[in-house]
Every structure is written in structure tokens, then in C-alpha cells.
Amino acid sequence: MPHAARRLHLMALIAALPFVGMPGSARGGTTLYVDNKGTDGPATCGTKAAPCRSISQAIANAQLDDTILVGAGRYGDLNDDGSFDDPGDEAAEVDTGCDCMLKIDKRVSLFSLSGAGVTVLDAAGASIAVVHVAAASVTVGAPGRGFLLVGSGDSAGLRSAANAAVVVGNRAIDNGEQGFDLDGNLHLVAGNRAIGNSGVGFELGGIGNTVLENAALYNEVGFETFDGPNLVQSNLASGNEIGVRAGGSGATFVANVASGNSGIGWVLRVASAGFMLRGNLVQGNGSQGLLISGSSHVLTGNSIVGNRLSGVLVLSGASAISVEQGNLFGNNDALDLGMRNCGVFNLSMGNVLALENFWGTPSGPGGDPGDTVCNGVFSSIEFGPVAAKEFKVKAEAAR
Amino acid sequence: MTTRRLRRVCSGLLALLVVGGARAVSGAPLLVANNGLDGPATCGSKGAPCRSISQAIANAQEGDTILVGPGRYGDLNGDGAFDDPGDEAAEVDTGCDCMIHVDKPVTILSRDGAGATILDAGSASVFVVRIDAGGASLGEVGKGFTVLGSGDSSGIVALSSAAEIVIAGNRMIGLAGTGLSLLGRGNTALANDSIGNAGFGFFFRLEGGGNSIAGNEAILNGSGFELRGARDDLVVGNAALRNEVDGFRLLEVSCTFIGDVAAGNLGHGFSLTANSRGVVILGSVAAGNGRGINVTGDSLVVSRSSVVGNYGVGVAVHAAATGIEIEQSNLFGNNGGADLGLTNCGLLNASAAPVLAGGNFWGLPNGGVGSDPGDRPCDAAGGFLPTATFSPAARKEIKVRPRVAQ
Numbered sequence: 022m023p024h025a026a027r028r029l030h031l032m033a034l035i036a037a038l039p040f041v042g043m044p045g046s047a048r049g050g051t052t053l054y055v056d057n058k059g060t061d062g063p064a065t066c067g068t069k070a071a072p073c074r075s076i077s078q079a080i081a082n083a084q085l086d087d088t089i090l091v092g093a094g095r096y097g098d099l100n101d102d103g104s105f106d107d108p109g110d111e112a113a114e115v116d117t118g119c120d121c122m123l124k125i126d127k128r129v130s131l132f133s134l135s136g137a138g139v140t141v142l143d144a145a146g147a148s149i150a151v152v153h154v155a156a157a158s159v160t161v162g163a164p165g166r167g168f169l170l171v172g173s174g175d176s177a178g179l180r181s182a183a184n185a186a187v188v189v190g191n192r193a194i195d196n197g198e199q200g201f202d203l204d205g206n207l208h209l210v211a212g213n214r215a216i217g218n219s220g221v222g223f224e225l226g227g228i229g230n231t232v233l234e235n236a237a238l239y240n241e242v243g244f245e246t247f248d249g250p251n252l253v254q255s256n257l258a259s260g261n262e263i264g265v266r267a268g269g270s271g272a273t274f275v276a277n278v279a280s281g282n283s284g285i286g287w288v289l290r291v292a293s294a295g296f297m298l299r300g301n302l303v304q305g306n307g308s309q310g311l312l313i314s315g316s317s318h319v320l321t322g323n324s325i326v327g328n329r330l331s332g333v334l335v336l337s338g339a340s341a342i343s344v345e346q347g348n349l350f351g352n353n354d355a356l357d358l359g360m361r362n363c364g365v366f367n368l369s370m371g372n373v374l375a376l377e378n379f380w381g382t383p384s385g386p387g388g389d390p391g392d393t394v395c396n397g398v399f400s401s402i403e404f405g406p407v408a409a410k411e412f413k414v415k416a417e418a419a420r
Numbered sequence: 421m422t423t424r425r426l427r428r429v430c431s432g433l434l435a436l437l438v439v440g441g442a443r444a445v446s447g448a449p450l451l452v453a454n455n456g457l458d459g460p461a462t463c464g465s466k467g468a469p470c471r472s473i474s475q476a477i478a479n480a481q482e483g484d485t486i487l488v489g490p491g492r493y494g495d496l497n498g499d500g501a502f503d504d505p506g507d508e509a510a511e512v513d514t515g516c517d518c519m520i521h522v523d524k525p526v527t528i529l530s531r532d533g534a535g536a537t538i539l540d541a542g543s544a545s546v547f548v549v550r551i552d553a554g555g556a557s558l559g560e561v562g563k564g565f566t567v568l569g570s571g572d573s574s575g576i577v578a579l580s581s582a583a584e585i586v587i588a589g590n591r592m593i594g595l596a597g598t599g600l601s602l603l604g605r606g607n608t609a610l611a612n613d614s615i616g617n618a619g620f621g622f623f624f625r626l627e628g629g630g631n632s633i634a635g636n637e638a639i640l641n642g643s644g645f646e647l648r649g650a651r652d653d654l655v656v657g658n659a660a661l662r663n664e665v666d667g668f669r670l671l672e673v674s675c676t677f678i679g680d681v682a683a684g685n686l687g688h689g690f691s692l693t694a695n696s697r698g699v700v701i702l703g704s705v706a707a708g709n710g711r712g713i714n715v716t717g718d719s720l721v722v723s724r725s726s727v728v729g730n731y732g733v734g735v736a737v738h739a740a741a742t743g744i745e746i747e748q749s750n751l752f753g754n755n756g757g758a759d760l761g762l763t764n765c766g767l768l769n770a771s772a773a774p775v776l777a778g779g780n781f782w783g784l785p786n787g788g789v790g791s792d793p794g795d796r797p798c799d800a801a802g803g804f805l806p807t808a809t810f811s812p813a814a815r816k817e818i819k820v821r822p823r824v825a826q
Contacts, residue, residue: 095684100731194639239615305492327493351491
């Protein structure tokens with residue numbers, strides 16, 4: 022989908038959600054302004070004519086449900102002297118309080134005026150999160166109105182301990198831990214990018230979260246979910262060590278892409294249960310495509326192709342696993358066990374249902390150019406009937 | 421800016437719109453798929469796709485299109501050698517020193533895009549893709565490749581002076597060298613992402629002019645974009661974010677930037693080194709970098725751009741620079757060169773030549789210049805530049821909307 026169309030699509034999706042504040046459609050509060058040409062003043066700055074210099078000051082001056090609009094430029098430790106105590110610096114709390122540069126402790130909506138590419142929140146290597154959301158129903162960013170979150174020395178680009186945060190259109194790059202770290206429930210996380218963070222790109226605890234059209238590139242782990250149920254749709258995990266690592270129960274993953282990760286494409290954790298994976302691409306990863314533990318997972322309509330080891334590896338102890346109506350080919354060997362072309366490799370000591378899949382050839386499981394089924398001891402895979410041609414799986418993941 | 425240059429810019433933009441990174445497909449394409457089998461001169465049809473791109477190139481004629489299915493291409497079993505059936509025909513420490521050698525003018529597209537189609541050199545000491553044929557294409561918007569796994573080298577390279585090459589829609593990640601290195605004339609680099617590479621995100625040695633570099637992103641590389649030897653080329657709507665050194669670094673270059681963004685880079689947003697001459701920066705933004713624009717070359721025009729919120733000086737003009745014009749732009753929120761003992765220097769002129777800086781907005785509502793919350797034009801001693809060089813100042817912020825994806 023072209024970028025402009027994708028943005029419109031995302032805006033339409035987000036606008037349809039009832040609890041989301043958008044620029045120009047504030048919840049009824051007033052609008053405060055922050056700008057690189059502003060000057061801080063308790064309770065005095067924030068008008069268009071007298072904007073604040075720091076976002077922290079604008080938050081302090083704001084009332085519940087106010088909107089804060091932030092101009093292009095840089096916010097943080099302005100003169101880079103290693104402390105946040107000069108005029109215009111953000112009111113960071115280092116080794117105390119929130120351990121963060123920017124604390125959002127009121128229900129406000131925070132948008133940039135010119136987008137994440139030109140609005141930089143920079144913790145300058147300090148051991149703090151760049152942004153910490155401490156109040157429920159806070160909004161940070163919108164399509165084309167987000168922030169560039171950089172420079173956390175040992176923490177996250179954005180962290181939330183409250184519920185129902187709306188985090189849209191931001192980029193978290195080069196932080197010491199997670200790009201986005203959201204505990205709590207009912208978050209909307211959409212249209213963000215996490216790039217080159219030392220930890221997880223997007224880490225979500227809690228339940229009822231919607232994770233939509235984000236991209237995690239070149240992190241340790243692209244996406245990690247705990248608890249659930251959550252909806253994770255149309256995201257991209259590429260160039261990470263591990264693409265997706267999912268725990269908890271009841272999550273739905275639709276039309277995501279896990280590709281080109283140096284290790285496993287997608288991990289379903291031990292004790293996870295009841296996941297639905299539909300229409301995802303798990304392709305070209307440096308180890309297994311999917312590594313499955315837990316129980317009662319249904320994988321349908323996915324394309325699991327061209328991974329360096331087996332396409333799907335079902336581990337010992339996993340149960341009630343179904344892999345159906347998808348593509349399984351171009352996967353390679355379980356080298357140390359002398360097996361080749363393992364589209365599905367079952368070590369669960371139980372049965373795996375693998376019905377109606379396309380195995381690379383019309384005749385079903387077999388050797389090159391197709392994939393086959395591989396079983397460990399006391400394990401079996403039920404694979405008939407088979408699909409005679411490739412399924413079209415076209416995930417619309419973020420760029 | 422001269423009428424002649426404006427005309428060139430417009431015609432270049434038109435050409436970009438027309439090209440769009442795509443080349444016409446003639447006849448049925450040769451197909452490559454993860455469920456294909458290689459065979460000299462026999463594979464490539466819909467019923468019998470090749471397994472390797474290398475085999476499809478060998479079987480192709482000049483002008484053919486090769487359409488690559490989703491999955492992974494390279495050293496398929498990861499045994500460290502490219503000698504098993506279906507492996508790419510890599511040449512390690514010999515020949516092209518590459519994994520895929522494009523030695524014919526062919527167009528190579530992925531069927532399902534970069535997110536689904538992985539070219540992985542598996543840490544071998546090779547270029548992942550090397551192009552030695554003029555007129556070749558790798559990818560187009562939505563039909564590119566993810567390129568990774570070079571152990572000590574670059575992702576996509578065209579090292580000879582081959583011309584009219586199109587590289588579009590690709591994503592180069594985590595390479596030991598540079599993401600994309602492109603030499604020659606009449607080339608197009610469109611909508612590629614270069615992320616986390618140890619060298620440059622993009623390196624262009626553009627000889628002969630007529631090159632278009634548009635819509636690319638360089639994030640977290642050694643430096644974002646390095647351009648050498650460009651002549652009247654167009655650099656439109658690119659973004660350089662959080663690179664370890666500079667965002668855009670120009671050597672021996674004359675080219676036009678339109679709607680580009682350099683933000684959060686630890687060095688300079690734009691760095692024009694000595695021997696750069698005749699650079700125009702329009703509608704672009706340098707924000708939150710070590711310095712905004714650092715100039716040691718000659719004949720720079722910055723117009724309708726924003727240089728805001730940089731750690732150091734907004735625009736630093738060094739001793740040998742001449743012919744510098746900074747006009748109708750925003751210069752504020754820059755910290756101003758604490759390393760030089762100066763403050764709030766939106767512009768610092770350390771050269772002997774005047775810098776024309778009229779019509780800029782310095783962050784003060786009355787059209788003035790000064791310290792916080794505004795910036796000022798500084799001389800090397802920390803004083804103000806002569807009033808005539810920066811008057812009249814703009815009374816309100818100039819609207820700048822870069823063309824990058826947000």
C-alpha cells in the first residue's frame with residue numbers, strides 16, 4: 022500500500038476508535054504549545070504567542086484533557102551538559118521518581134506539529150526512559166504527528182505503567198532497552214517504528230491491547246507479548262535477532278510479517294495457550310520459522326517459507342497444535358538430526374494437525390523442491406488432504 | 421537560485437515521477453521461487469521456476485525481467501559454502517566477490533516485496549548483490565528485497581561506472597559495510613531503507629550527473645548518506661535519522677536537496693566539506709543533530725528550510741567557505757556552539773567572506789535576532805555579524821514541510 026494511502030488507512034482505523042484523541046478533535050480541553058523558540062514559565066507559557074520550551078512545563082501547566090502541540094526541533098538536555106537543570110531542559114528524574122526524561126502524569130494528548138522525523142525527544146544517554154506515561158488514557162502522537170524517541174542509556178524510548186495509552190506515529194531508535202514498553206491494559210499502539218534498540222522493539226504486557234501496523238527492525242526482539250488476549254495485526258518484524266516472541270493466552274495475530282530475522286522468526290512461549298495466527302508471513306529467518314510451545318494454537322492461512330531450519334518446530338510438551346491451509350516450502354534441515362526439508366518438525370510426542378497445506382509441490386510432502394513432515398519419537402503429523410497450489414498470502418505490513 | 425537551475429530541478433522531478441523506479445516488463449518474466457529447482461537454461465518458467473536468482477540471471481537474455489518469489493536466497497543450509505543445489509552462485513575471495521552477480525541488463529523484482537524476500541549472505545565476506553551491467557534494476561517500490569548478512573562488506577554495490585541503474589524498494593540491514601554503494605551516471609535510488617549498517621547507509625559516487633536519489637531512509641548507520649562527485653543531481657525527500665556521525669555528507673558535490681530531513685544524527689545534519697560547490701538545500705530540515713549544517717565548501721544556498729534545535733551551531737560556516745546564502749529559513753533553538761564558547765548561534769560565520777542571511781526567522785516574534793528564546797548570527801569572536809547581512813529578518817516562522825515519510 023502506498024505510504025499516503027497507508028496513512029489515510031491508519032488514520033481511519035484509529036479515528037474509528039472511541040477513546041482516541043486526534044489533533045484538531047481534542048477532547049474539549051484547551052491547546053498548549055511547545056516550541057524550540059519558547060520560554061518556560063510556571064502556569065504562564067503554552068499559548069501560541071508564548072509557547073513553552075519544554076514539554077514537561079506544558080504538562081505541568083495543562084489541565085485534564087488538554088492537547089499539547091510540539092514544534093519541530095529537540096527536547097531534552099539542551100546544552101548537553103549531562104544534567105537536566107538548565108532553562109528549557111525537560112524536568113527529568115534521574116535515579117529517582119519516574120526515572121524518566123518526560124513524565125506524562127495527566128490525561129493529555131501530545132502531538133508533534135511536523136512529525137517524528139523532525140521532532141526529537143533525546144535523553145542524551147542518561148539512564149532513564151525517554152517518555153514515561155503515568156496516567157490513564159494519555160495519547161502520544163498520531164499519524165504524521167509523532168515523535169523521535171532516542172538516547173535512553175539503559176531504558177525504554179516510551180514506557181507506560183498506566184492503562185489505555187494511545188501511542189501512534191512515533192519512532193524509537195537506539196535506546197538502551199525497549200523501544201516501546203507498555204504494561205497495563207487496553208493500549209492502542211499503531212504506526213510506530215522501533216529501530217536498533219538493545220532490547221525488545223515493542224513489549225506489551227496486559228490484556229486488550231491493539232498493536233497495529235508497527236515495524237520493529239534491527240532490535241534484539243521485534244515484538245514481545247505477555248498475558249493477553251491482544252490483537253496484533255499488520256506489523257513487521259525484520260532484521261531482529263528474534264522476530265516475535267509471544268506468551269500468555271488468547272492473542273490473535275493477523276497479517277503480520279516476521280522475516281529476515283537472524284534467529285527464530287516467531288516463538289510461542291512455554292505455557293502460552295489459545296493463540297490464533299492467521300495470514301502471517303514467516304519467511305527467510307535464520308533459524309526456525311516458528312518455534313511452538315504451549316497448547317491449543319491454531320495457525321491458518323500463513324506462509325512459512327524459506328527459513329534456514331525447519332518451517333515449524335513443535336517442541337516437546339506442546340499440545341493441540343494445528344497448522345492448516347498455509348504454505349510450507351523452501352524450509353531447510355534439522356541438521357543435527359539428519360532430516361531435510363522439514364516444513365513441520367514435530368517433537369511434541371503427540372499429534373500435530375497439518376491439513377490442507379501446500380508443501381511446494383502438488384503431490385504434498387516430499388523432498389526438494391517441496392517440504393516434508395519430520396517427526397521425533399512418539400510424534401506424528403496428520404497432513405492429508407493437501408493443497409495442490411500455493412495459497413496467496415499477502416500481509417499488508419508496515420514499511 | 422538561477423532560472424537554469426530551477427528548470428533542471430523541475431525536469432529532474434518530472435523524470436522521477438515518470439520513472440518511479442519501474443522499468444517496462446517485456447515478455448513473460450523468468451520466475452524464481454523457494455520451491456524451484458535450478459537447471460542450466462531450463463528453469464525459469466511458471467511450471468519450473470529456478471531456485472536461485474543466480475541461475476535465473478544465467479538463463480536470462482538482456483532486457484528480461486526476473487520475478488522472485490518470497491523466502492530466502494543464499495547459502496540455503498547455512499553450511500558456510502555456496503555449493504549445494506539451489507545456493508546462489510557466490511564468488512568468495514574471487515571474481516565479483518559477491519553472492520549475486522548481476523552482469524546483464526535485467527530487471528530483478530520480488531513478487532511480494534522486501535518484507536517477504538530475503539537475500540542473505542550468511543556472514544560470508546562478500547557483497548550481497550553486485551551490479552556490473554548498465555541498465556539493470558533491482559527492485560521497485562513494493563517489489564524490493566531485504567538484503568543482509570555480509571560479513572565484512574556491503575549490501576548492494578555497483579562498483580564500475582555502469583549507468584542507468586535503478587535500485588528501488590529495498591531494505592539493507594545490519595551489514596558490516598555500506599547499505600547501498602552506487603557509482604556512475606543516470607542512476608536512480610528510490611524508496612530504499614538502510615538500517616544499522618556499520619558503514620554508510622548510502623554511498624554515491626555519482627559521476628556524470630542525471631542521478632536521482634529520492635525517498636530513501638538511512639537510520640542508525642555509521643553515516644547516513646555520503647555523496648561524492650555528484651554533478652547537478654537531485655536528492656529529494658530522503659531522511660537521515662540517528663546516524664552515528666553525519667546525516668548527509670557531501671564531498672566534491674554540486675547537487676540540489678529538496679524536502680530532505682536530517683534529525684538526531686550525532687554529527688552534522690548536513691556536512692559540506694571542502695571542494696563541495698554549488699549545493700542548494702530547499703525545503704529541508706536539520707533538527708536535533710550535533711550541528712545542523714557544517715560548511716567548508718563554496719556556493720551553498722539554503723532556502724525555505726528549518727535548522728532548529730541542534731546541539732551546536734545551526735549553520736557553521738568555516739574559514740575557507742565563500743558564496744554562502746542562508747535565506748528565508750528558520751534558525752532557532754540551536755544551542756550555539758558551547759564547544760566554541762558561543763551561545764545561541766543560529767548561524768556562525770568564521771569565514772572572511774560575507775554570508776547573506778536575509779529573510780530568516782530567528783525565533784523572535786518581532787523579527788529581531790538575539791539570545792533565548794531566539795538565535796542570532798554570530799561572528800567567530802562571538803559578536804554579531806554586520807546588520808546588513810541578516811536584515812530584514814522574518815517576523816514569523818516560515819512553513820517548511822519536508823517530503824519524507826513520517
